[in-house]
Amino acid sequence: MPINYQKGILNEHLQVRESAGLFDVSHMGQILIPVDEKNIISLSKFIPLDFDKINFNRCYYSFLLNNNGGIIDDLIISKIQYKQKDFFYIVYNASRKKNDEEIFINHLNNYILLTNNSLIAIQGPNSEKIINFINESKNLFFMQTKTSNFLNKEIIISRTGYTGEDGFEISVPNDVSNQFIEILLKNSLIKLCGLGARDSLRIEAGLSLYGNELNEKITPIEANLTWSLHKSRLNDESLNGSKILTNQLNGKIKNLKVGLKSISRTMLRSNTKIYNIDKNQIGYISSGTFSPILGSSIGIGYINKSEINNKIYILIRNNWEELNIVSLPFIQNRYKRGG
Amino acid sequence: MSEKKYSKDHEWIEIDNDIATIGITNHAQESLGDIVFVELPTIGKQVSSNDEVCVIESVKAASDIYTPIDGEIIEVNEKLNDNGALVNEDPENTAWIFKLKISEPSQFNDLMTLSEYQEFLKSEEK
Numbered sequence: 001m002p003i004n005y006q007k008g009i010l011n012e013h014l015q016v017r018e019s020a021g022l023f024d025v026s027h028m029g030q031i032l033i034p035v036d037e038k039n040i041i042s043l044s045k046f047i048p049l050d051f052d053k054i055n056f057n058r059c060y061y062s063f064l065l066n067n068n069g070g071i072i073d074d075l076i077i078s079k080i081q082y083k084q085k086d087f088f089y090i091v092y093n094a095s096r097k098k099n100d101e102e103i104f105i106n107h108l109n110n111y112i113l114l115t116n117n118s119l120i121a122i123q124g125p126n127s128e129k130i131i132n133f134i135n136e137s138k139n140l141f142f143m144q145t146k147t148s149n150f151l152n153k154e155i156i157i158s159r160t161g162y163t164g165e166d167g168f169e170i171s172v173p174n175d176v177s178n179q180f181i182e183i184l185l186k187n188s189l190i191k192l193c194g195l196g197a198r199d200s201l202r203i204e205a206g207l208s209l210y211g212n213e214l215n216e217k218i219t220p221i222e223a224n225l226t227w228s229l230h231k232s233r234l235n236d237e238s239l240n241g242s243k244i245l246t247n248q249l250n251g252k253i254k255n256l257k258v259g260l261k262s263i264s265r266t267m268l269r270s271n272t273k274i275y276n277i278d279k280n281q282i283g284y285i286s287s288g289t290f291s292p293i294l295g296s297s298i299g300i301g302y303i304n305k306s307e308i309n310n311k312i313y314i315l316i317r318n319n320w321e322e323l324n325i326v327s328l329p330f331i332q333n334r335y336k337r338g339g
Numbered sequence: 340m341s342e343k344k345y346s347k348d349h350e351w352i353e354i355d356n357d358i359a360t361i362g363i364t365n366h367a368q369e370s371l372g373d374i375v376f377v378e379l380p381t382i383g384k385q386v387s388s389n390d391e392v393c394v395i396e397s398v399k400a401a402s403d404i405y406t407p408i409d410g411e412i413i414e415v416n417e418k419l420n421d422n423g424a425l426v427n428e429d430p431e432n433t434a435w436i437f438k439l440k441i442s443e444p445s446q447f448n449d450l451m452t453l454s455e456y457q458e459f460l461k462s463e464e465k
Contacts, residue, residue: 003372008427009398010373196372196398265376267396290375290398297375317378317394 001027002194009196010292016163016201017293017331020124021193022184027094030114030171031104035079035086042107043088045238047077048220048245050230054079059143059160061228064092064100069219069241069248073100074210076160078145087112089145089156091119091169093210118177123167123201125334126189131157131168133183142166142335151176162198164205164333200289203300206259206329212270212287213257213300221248224257256308259326260285260299266316268299274323275313282307285314291330298330344447345456346407348389351431354447359408362435363395363426366460371397374423379415380437386412388446393436395426408446410439 001024004012015021033039040051046064054060056079064072073096078089092100104111122131131137136148136157145158153173161167172180184190199209208214214223219241221229226249233239234246262268268288276282283303291298303312303325313320341355349367353360368374376396386392391403392412415437419425425434441447451459 003399008373010375200398265396267376267398267401269401290373 001025001198003196004194005192007191009194009200010290012191012193012197013200013292015191016124016165016193016197018124020122020126020130020167020190021163021197022181022190023121023123023193023198024118024181025121025169025198026118026177028119029090029092029094029097029100030117030119031090031092032082032087032112032114033090033104033108034110035088036109039088039108039111041238044233044236045107046072046103046240048229048233048239049077050232053230056080057145059145059158061143061225063220063225063228064103065219065240066216067240068217069221069244070216071210071214071218071220071223072096072103072216074208074214075100076158078158080145080147080156082147082156083154089171091171095211114171116174117171118174118180119169119171120177120181120184121161121167121169122184122190123161123163123165123193124190125166127165127167128336130184130187130190131170134170137168140168141338150180155180159336162205162207163201164207164329164331164335165201166334166336199287200291203287203289203298204291204293204329204331205333206300208257208300209287213302219245219248221245222253222255222257252305254305255283255302256305257286257300257302257328258308259328259330260288260301261294261324261326261330262297262299263322263324265297266314266321267297268314268323270299272314272316274301274303275315275320276307277311277313279313279320282312293331300328342447344407344450344452345459346405346450347459348405348407350405350407352407352447352450354441354444357441357444358413359410359439359441359447360435361406361437361439363404363430364456365430367402368427368430371395371399371402373398374426377419377423377426377436379417379419380412382412382415384412386410386439388443395423404436406437406439407450408439408441409443410441412437413440414438 288299
């Protein structure tokens with residue numbers, strides 16, 4: 001997937017907010033893991049979910065955790081029936097394939113890496129209309145998934161995405177993926193969009209990205225993603241980092257993840273240091289972009305909790321510029337919830 | 340009679356007597372992508388060739404703009420204050436960035452003609 005197609009990042013960004021965009025996210029990892037006792041025990045070591053409570057056809061945002069509770073990767077996991085068998089289906093980051101797959105290889109049985117499947121994301125308010133040629137799309141709500149058929153091939157369709165908009169992500173075997181994309185692009189409501197818009201859309205939606213907000217030294221609690229943890233698992237010593245996570249949950253977190261907004265028109269860029277009024281570093285910008293919806297530069301960053309009500313600054317080309325701290329997300333999401 | 344030349348940093352410069360108008364080339368705006376902000380230089384400032392005089396911010400990156408020639412900044416394009424995207428739309432015409440009263444006209448000879456610049460772009464692609 002390129003950074004952008006012909007019309008540029010901002011145009012593609014607005015295309016998704018106003019109608020729909022198609023992202024070819026086939027670079028992401030996809031794996032099917034047979035639902036059996038040994039695989040559940042192995043997954044439970046890394047993933048902070050209660051596997052007894054995972055329902056069929058539901059998607060869960062979660063993580064692979066290291067021994068310190070740090071995030072090896074963030075992922076979407078669901079339980080589905082595929083080719084008449086029960087599987088966990090995990091979609092994980094392209095940038096973390098090597099690390100994730102090392103875990104899968106060493107701990108799981110009979111898994112299938114879906115290297116022959118493309119992954120197509122359709123995002124935006126018109127997504128529902130565009131995908132209605134797949135019957136199962138009509139019975140899905142946000143964070144639900146089903147298997148379906150396209151040209152007699154089994155596909156996996158999920159009502160998920162990473163833009164804050166309603167939308168679907170569809171796993172399609174490579175031998176029919178071109179036909180699938182061609183049908184979608186015949187609809188004038190949808191246009192191809194690239195990685196640049198994908199990044200600016202997820203920042204507006206306040207969503208974290210691995211390598212920016214998330215890394216092996218940050219726990220889900222420190223990343224403000226506590227909602228995604230199944231709390232019962234934190235008392236379970238078989239979960240990596242459970243003690244550290246429990247302590248963090250009961251104690252204090254040093255840094256907070258915040259939304260940032262430029263007051264002047266300076267662009268916020270990742271890895272920029274954030275200072276307090278005494279010019280001491282108190283945090284950093286983890287992601288930055290320009291929001292065409294808000295007409296200003298926005299970002300996500302981590303700052304020391306004790307500074308949350310104080311003025312904060314960045315040093316840009318020898319000028320001290322104040323930033324506003326705002327709550328996330330910048331744009332309210334428009335997921336189709338229910339069911 | 341004005342004459343237009345090009346720098347290796349992808350600025351264009353048009354000279355009319357001792358006044359130079361400077362902007363970035365179409366090639367430069369294409370590689371920067373969506374421009375969101377142009378930080379204009381200060382009027383009255385003396386600059387020497389290859390000095391950084393201002394910054395263009397695009398969604399992808401911040402990019403320094405250099406002056407290809409010595410002089411005093413006498414005018415900036417205020418339109419760009421509210422509309423950095425104009426540089427994407429019309430980089431070599433209405434989206435000029437600043438004007439210089441030049442002090443070393445001979446420096447103009449060191450810059451590239453349009454055909455030389457086009458050759459330079461081809462060599463950069465390799």
